[in-house]
Amino acid sequence: MIRLFFLMMALLSIDVSAQTEQQLLDYYKKVPQEKVYVHTDRDRYAAGDTVWFRAYVVDAATNKAASRSRFVYLELHDNASDALVSRIKVKADSDSVFANMLPLGRRLRAGSYTLYAYTLWMTNFDESLFFSKQIEVVGNNEDENEDEDENDVDRHAAVPDGPCIRS
Numbered sequence: 001m002i003r004l005f006f007l008m009m010a011l012l013s014i015d016v017s018a019q020t021e022q023q024l025l026d027y028y029k030k031v032p033q034e035k036v037y038v039h040t041d042r043d044r045y046a047a048g049d050t051v052w053f054r055a056y057v058v059d060a061a062t063n064k065a066a067s068r069s070r071f072v073y074l075e076l077h078d079n080a081s082d083a084l085v086s087r088i089k090v091k092a093d094s095d096s097v098f099a100n101m102l103p104l105g106r107r108l109r110a111g112s113y114t115l116y117a118y119t120l121w122m123t124n125f126d127e128s129l130f131f132s133k134q135i136e137v138v139g140n141n142e143d144e145n146e147d148e149d150e151n152d153v154d155r156h157a158a159v160p161d162g163p164c165i166r167s
Contacts, residue, residue: 033060036072036117036131046139048106051076055090055098055117060129065096069119072098079112079134110138 034057041052053074059066070092076085085108090098102115117131 032066032068033125033129034058034066034069034119034122035060035063035129036119036122038074038115038117038131038133040115040133040135043134044136044138045104047104047108047110047137049104051102051104051115051135053100053102053115055131057092057096057098057119067092067096069121071120073118073120074100074102075116076102076104077114077116078109079114080109085113104137108137112136 036055036057038053038055045051055072055074057066057069057072058064072090072092073087074090075087077083078085085105086102088100088102090100092098113135115131115133115135122129
């Protein structure tokens with residue numbers, strides 16, 4: 001009797017898991033989700049360096065290249081002050097790859113920073129799904145900045161459209 005009970009439970013669980021999997025796939029077809037992955041040239045930078053990167057957008061359900069989004073937003077946040085340092089908007093090339101650079105200001109403080117990457121479509125969902133990567137900026141102290149010319153201004157602009165994310 002006990003064996004029959006466990007056999008029936010096993011058969012029911014297989015049927016339920018197959019239905020649940022199919023329902024999940026149906027949901028992703030109706031409301032597709034994307035994932036972004038970013039490769040950077042390294043994890044540690046000096047102030048004034050350039051972060052070179054390539055970003056890929058894939059379908060969250062299949063991990064295959066997704067072509068719904070034409071732009072990826074990349075943001076750099078200072079972990080110490082929880083402030084947005086810069087944001088850029090990158091357009092896809094012909095191979096659906098988002099490759100570009102993010103210049104770091106020469107007056108950027110040494111410390112820990114977080115790179116966030118997302119598409120505009122991803123902002124409809126939970127921010128925990130955004131790509132994030134920790135990077136370190138080293139070698140810039142306040143004493144070094146005293147010798148710099150006051151007219152020396154960092155020359156990169158933040159893109160005004162797109163949301164600002166907070167961690």
